[in-house]
Amino acid sequence: xxxxxxxxxxxxxxxxxxxxxxxxxxxxxxxxxxxxxxxxxxxxxxxxxxxxxxxxxxxxxxxxxxxxxxxxxxxxxxxxxxxxxxxxxxxxxxxxxxxxxxxxxxxxxxxxxxxxxxxxxxxxxxxxxxxxxxxxxxxxxxxxxxxxxxxxxxxxxxxxxxxxxxxxxxxxxxxxxxxxxxxxxxxxxxxxxxxxxxxxxxxxxxxxxxxxxxxxxxxxxxxxxxxxxxxxxxxxxxxxxxxxxxxxxxxxxxxxxxxxxxxxxxxxxxxxxxxxxxxxxxxxxxxxxxxxxxxxxxxxxxxxxxxxxxx
Amino acid sequence: xxxxxxxxxxxxxxxxxxxxxxxxxxxxxxxxxxxxxxxxxxxxxxxxxxxxxxxxxxxxxxxxxxxxxxxxxxxxxxxxxxxxxxxxxxxxxxxxxxxxxxxxxxxxxxxxxxxxxxxxxxxxxxxxxxxxxxxxxxxxxxxxxxxxxxxxxxxxxxxxxxxxxxxxxxxxxxxxxxxxxxxxxxxxxxxxxxxxxxxxxxxxxxxxxxxxxxxxxxxxxxxxxxxxxxxxxxxxxxxxxxxxxxxxxxxxxxxxxxxxxxxxxxxxxxxxxxxxxxxxxxxxxxxxxxxxxxxxxxxxxxxxxxxxxxx
DNA sequence: GTCAACATTTTGTCCAGGACAAAATATGAA
DNA sequence: TTCATATTTTGTCCTGGACAAAATGTTGAC
Numbered sequence: 001x002x003x004x005x006x007x008x009x010x011x012x013x014x015x016x017x018x019x020x021x022x023x024x025x026x027x028x029x030x031x032x033x034x035x036x037x038x039x040x041x042x043x044x045x046x047x048x049x050x051x052x053x054x055x056x057x058x059x060x061x062x063x064x065x066x067x068x069x070x071x072x073x074x075x076x077x078x079x080x081x082x083x084x085x086x087x088x089x090x091x092x093x094x095x096x097x098x099x100x101x102x103x104x105x106x107x108x109x110x111x112x113x114x115x116x117x118x119x120x121x122x123x124x125x126x127x128x129x130x131x132x133x134x135x136x137x138x139x140x141x142x143x144x145x146x147x148x149x150x151x152x153x154x155x156x157x158x159x160x161x162x163x164x165x166x167x168x169x170x171x172x173x174x175x176x177x178x179x180x181x182x183x184x185x186x187x188x189x190x191x192x193x194x195x196x197x198x199x200x201x202x203x204x205x206x207x208x209x210x211x212x213x214x215x216x217x218x219x220x221x222x223x224x225x226x227x228x229x230x231x232x233x234x235x236x237x238x239x240x241x242x243x244x245x246x247x248x249x250x251x252x253x254x255x256x257x258x259x260x261x262x263x264x265x266x267x268x269x270x271x272x273x274x275x276x277x278x279x280x281x282x283x284x285x286x287x288x289x290x291x292x293x294x295x296x297x298x299x300x301x302x303x304x305x306x307x308x309x310x311x
Numbered sequence: 312x313x314x315x316x317x318x319x320x321x322x323x324x325x326x327x328x329x330x331x332x333x334x335x336x337x338x339x340x341x342x343x344x345x346x347x348x349x350x351x352x353x354x355x356x357x358x359x360x361x362x363x364x365x366x367x368x369x370x371x372x373x374x375x376x377x378x379x380x381x382x383x384x385x386x387x388x389x390x391x392x393x394x395x396x397x398x399x400x401x402x403x404x405x406x407x408x409x410x411x412x413x414x415x416x417x418x419x420x421x422x423x424x425x426x427x428x429x430x431x432x433x434x435x436x437x438x439x440x441x442x443x444x445x446x447x448x449x450x451x452x453x454x455x456x457x458x459x460x461x462x463x464x465x466x467x468x469x470x471x472x473x474x475x476x477x478x479x480x481x482x483x484x485x486x487x488x489x490x491x492x493x494x495x496x497x498x499x500x501x502x503x504x505x506x507x508x509x510x511x512x513x514x515x516x517x518x519x520x521x522x523x524x525x526x527x528x529x530x531x532x533x534x535x536x537x538x539x540x541x542x543x544x545x546x547x548x549x550x551x552x553x554x555x556x557x558x559x560x561x562x563x564x565x566x567x568x569x570x571x572x573x574x575x576x577x578x579x580x581x582x583x584x585x586x587x588x589x590x591x592x593x594x595x596x597x598x599x600x601x602x603x604x605x606x607x608x609x610x611x612x613x614x615x616x617x618x619x620x621x622x
Numbered sequence: 623g624t625c626a627a628c629a630t631t632t633t634g635t636c637c638a639g640g641a642c643a644a645a646a647t648a649t650g651a652a
Numbered sequence: 653t654t655c656a657t658a659t660t661t662t663g664t665c666c667t668g669g670a671c672a673a674a675a676t677g678t679t680g681a682c
Binding site for chain 4 (some may be wrong): 011012013023027031043045046068235250
């Protein structure tokens with residue numbers, strides 16, 4: 001930990017934490033591509049200037065979007081930011097009133113106006129109801145915030161503030177729907193070991209709890225084997241797993257296949273999240289969600305298949 | 312990711328994730344102490360047998376408790392488990408009825424009886440009220456669960472289940488106390504970059520929100536510099552930081568001192584958590600909490616100092 | 623045209639073993 | 653006791669080589 005809050009450069013371990021790039025990767029990039037090019041401190045250890053760390057962050061985001069290091073590592077910060085803009089664009093295009101609201105919310109996040117943020121979200125929740133709030137506000141807002149973060153327009157605490165507030169509102173709303181003790185289906189929610197994002201799980205829970213499903217969330221990062229035993233032992237009907245956009249698609253697919261084969265046939269496996277777009281056909285026996293809106297329909301379908309009576 | 316759910320040995324990266332011991336550390340222990348002694352796979356890469364990983368986990372826990380690698384790395388699993396038992400003992404010793412309740416809760420956690428777990432906690436919350444629930448149930452339960460986890464009596468998903476349920480209950484209860492728009496003091500809650508545990512923050516929030524404080528949580532892992540700017544820019548009166556027992560004491564102390572010096576004098580800095588026990592005198596200008604029970608008193612003291620009128 | 627099989631390049635992670643500063647402990651003085 | 657100083661322990665960093673897995677490019681069959 002730096003003794004000064006102001007420091008001229010970060011040690012390699014801090015850069016690893018900040019950018020998510022492994023120490024080995026940072027060193028091998030330096031060797032291969034000549035970037036980053038940290039200065040050395042008195043002990044001959046790498047010290048990364050803040051601008052280089054910023055650029056590394058941008059590069060990291062672009063790689064998560066499918067670009068390759070060698071293609072982009074030589075570009076300057078402006079060009080990288082431009083590419084992220086391009087990628088962020090194809091979204092949006094909804095109701096202009098809603099868009100304006102999103103812009104306002106983003107402003108609240110940026111200016112740390114937590115009161116206004118909370119109030120605005122709460123009002124939207126009241127107006128729309130939980131399910132529409134999730135699909136029409138939270139989901140697109142995640143994209144807006146994600147894009148802003150991608151472009152470096154948000155700092156860490158802003159992103160945290162946003163996530164916390166959304167979580168608070170969703171959790172509160174979910175717990176207001178006092179679930180049926182033994183609602184069906186019983187759904188086990190969690191993520192794979194390298195996935196830290198819990199928001200997707202909450203969105204799922206918020207969408208299907210009002211439909212009478214009985215959700216139990218294990219939070220993030222549950223080992224595969226443990227998901228299997230928890231699902232089998234807990235009389236669950238469905239295991240639902242979510243993946244954020246940064247999660248490696250291959251790892252998700254392999255993991256899901258492996259989990260599917262280890263799970264009793266009568267337990268359904270549901271999966272969704274940005275990492276799985278277009279991967280449905282590679283995952284036989286698994287219900288892949290391209291959008292959160294598909295959840296209620298899938299729930300109905302499940303009930304028609306497995307239950308004589310509707311809930 | 313392993314293709315098989317069953318595998319004979321884990322690669323070094325998986326062991327790093329599982330045990331929290333850096334790859335470099337694993338390799339240097341092997342060189343110095345002869346343990347762990349992984350087999351090699353076809354590519355000559357380390358493959359750690361599960362028993363060795365289990366032992367590493369125990370060693371990790373003991374090191375977190377202040378023991379040193381060279382003293383314990385040669386012991387067998389049984390001896391290590393025994394030492395953890397010793398350390399876990401000095402707790403307990405409360406109301407026998409309450410102890411029985413804790414044992415029951417622990418059983419629910421172990422057996423994944425989420426319904427019973429939720430119901431029992433909810434009942435205790437109703438009976439005791441939020442503040443007493445936190446100090447008389449959540450705090451000691453954390454110890455009980457933490458000790459069980461330390462001894463390897465709980466698996467990952469059980470620990471997750473417990474944490475999730477407590478979080479759900481606390482968040483719901485907190486949001487029921489619709490905070491005064493501009494309650495005083497305004498408190499910014501967060502943790503340092505290497506601290507992932509959010510439960511401490513929620514406990515603080517649950518304890519002081521009913522007292523009329525206005526809490527904003529940034530969640531875990533906010534960079535020091537960002538805490539500073541967020542606090543200064545957001546008109547906060549108090550910054551509160553929590554540390555779990557695994558957090559390195561030195562790092563906490565250095566970080567707090569640094570944060571204190573970077574923060575305007577009129578903003579108070581509060582800190583608490585297992586990592587800080589007995590560290591109060593090393594932290595002048597910082598309010599260090601040995602127990603969650605001290606929070607309401609400190610809040611009163613703050614109000615007497617900084618406000619003419621009580622809230 | 624799509625798809626599968628194969629060849630090539632790119633890329634991340636692993637390895638060894640040396641070095642060294644920071645943390646923990648032991649030792650001695652006030 | 654409490655402080656300052658020496659010694660040991662311990663985690664992290666270093667270099668530069670190696671190589672498998674992933675991504676991409678190519679070919680040929682359908």
